[in-house]
Amino acid sequence: MLNRRNFLTAAVGVAAAGTLAACAKEDKGSTGTSSGGSKTITLGFSQVGSESGWRSANTDSVKAAAKEAGYNLKFSDAQQKQENQISAIRSYIAQKVDVIAFSPVVVTGWDAVLKEAKAAKIPVVLTDRSVETSDDSLYVTLVGSDFTDEGRRAGKILEKVLEKAGHKGPVKIAQLEGTTGAAPAIERAKGFKEVMDADHKDDWKIVVSQTGDFTRAGGKQVMAAFLQSNPDINVLFAHNDDMAIGAIQSIEAAGKKPGKDILIVSIDGVKDGFVAMSEGKINAIVECNPLLGPQLMEVVKTVHDGGSVERWIKTKEGDFMQDQAKAALPTRKY
Ligand code: GZL
Numbered sequence: 196m197l198n199r200r201n202f203l204t205a206a207v208g209v210a211a212a213g214t215l216a217a218c219a220k221e222d223k224g225s226t227g228t229s230s231g232g233s234k235t236i237t238l239g240f241s242q243v244g245s246e247s248g249w250r251s252a253n254t255d256s257v258k259a260a261a262k263e264a265g266y267n268l269k270f271s272d273a274q275q276k277q278e279n280q281i282s283a284i285r286s287y288i289a290q291k292v293d294v295i296a297f298s299p300v301v302v303t304g305w306d307a308v309l310k311e312a313k314a315a316k317i318p319v320v321l322t323d324r325s326v327e328t329s330d331d332s333l334y335v336t337l338v339g340s341d342f343t344d345e346g347r348r349a350g351k352i353l354e355k356v357l358e359k360a361g362h363k364g365p366v367k368i369a370q371l372e373g374t375t376g377a378a379p380a381i382e383r384a385k386g387f388k389e390v391m392d393a394d395h396k397d398d399w400k401i402v403v404s405q406t407g408d409f410t411r412a413g414g415k416q417v418m419a420a421f422l423q424s425n426p427d428i429n430v431l432f433a434h435n436d437d438m439a440i441g442a443i444q445s446i447e448a449a450g451k452k453p454g455k456d457i458l459i460v461s462i463d464g465v466k467d468g469f470v471a472m473s474e475g476k477i478n479a480i481v482e483c484n485p486l487l488g489p490q491l492m493e494v495v496k497t498v499h500d501g502g503s504v505e506r507w508i509k510t511k512e513g514d515f516m517q518d519q520a521k522a523a524l525p526t527r528k529y
Contacts, residue, residue: 239287260488346386414441436468
């Protein structure tokens with residue numbers, strides 16, 4: 196898993212711009228002149244897919260920041276398939292781009308293609324998600340969040356939610372996991388379990404846990420099955436807002452009140468998540484900032500110019516209880 200050496204906490208702030216075709220194949224980047232430099236930097240970017248509101252905001256941020264920086268961006272959407280990311284990276288190597296950046300859909304299976312990038316002397320920057328690799332030199336840095344900490348924060352904020360709801364009795368938790376094998380799914384579950392094991396061995400229990408693949412459809416379908424097999428669930432921990440929003444549909448179809456009969460804690464903080472929270476259907480959200488574009492472009496420039504960067508450049512993010520949702524909504528940037 197990610198090599199947690201020093202990390203530089205860097206605020207990421209940017210307005211995402213415009214709307215995007217979600218399933219574009221590789222976009223032909225426009226040639227421009229990179230800001231401040233003579234030669235235009237060509238960046239090859241492989242995106243996971245367009246599975247969630249978080250992902251669309253992340254894509255917006257990357258494209259807007261590359262345009263702002265005057266980079267020639269080659270962008271591809273892998274539709275959540277590792278093989279598509281590997282072939283995109285190979286195509287960027289063949290096109291001799293200056294830098295490759297990607298958000299790896301899962302943590303394993305990257306060494307071979309990253310060795311090809313290294314052999315081609317093309318630096319690789321990870322964004323959003325990390326990889327497991329036997330050779331640290333295969334990528335320069337990760338620009339992204341601490342997902343284990345997000346899991347811990349979800350556990351801690353659930354304590355506040357239970358107290359605010361005046362909850363009495365056992366806490367029977369359903370967990371909607373992210374994409375199987377993805378760093379955010381592995382690490383959010385790990386962080387949440389750390390809180391359970393440390394402080395709630397006797398009163399909290401995850402009674403059912405399954406992947407909803409970070410999608411609304413997945414959350415809806417899996418939650419419906421959860422309610423069939425475990426009708427006494429009283430908490431849902433969803434690894435992202437889109438699955439929580441899908442789950443809400445199934446909870447309501449079962450005649451239960453989301454946010455009341457089943458308390459819900461989610462991660463991301465996309466606009467629709469805040470809307471559901473303002474309607475009382477989600478009780479708390481742990482923010483995971485997708486607006487990584489500007490930070491990524493700064494790193495790409497530094498790496499391209501031969502400078503050094505920290506091994507992990509971490510994004511700033513907060514946590515929100517239901518009573519903060521209405522006030523926060525107008526200023527949400529994604
Ligand atoms: C987290 C990101 C996750 C989001 C999901 O950084 O990788 O993938 O939490 C998204 O919404 O699909």
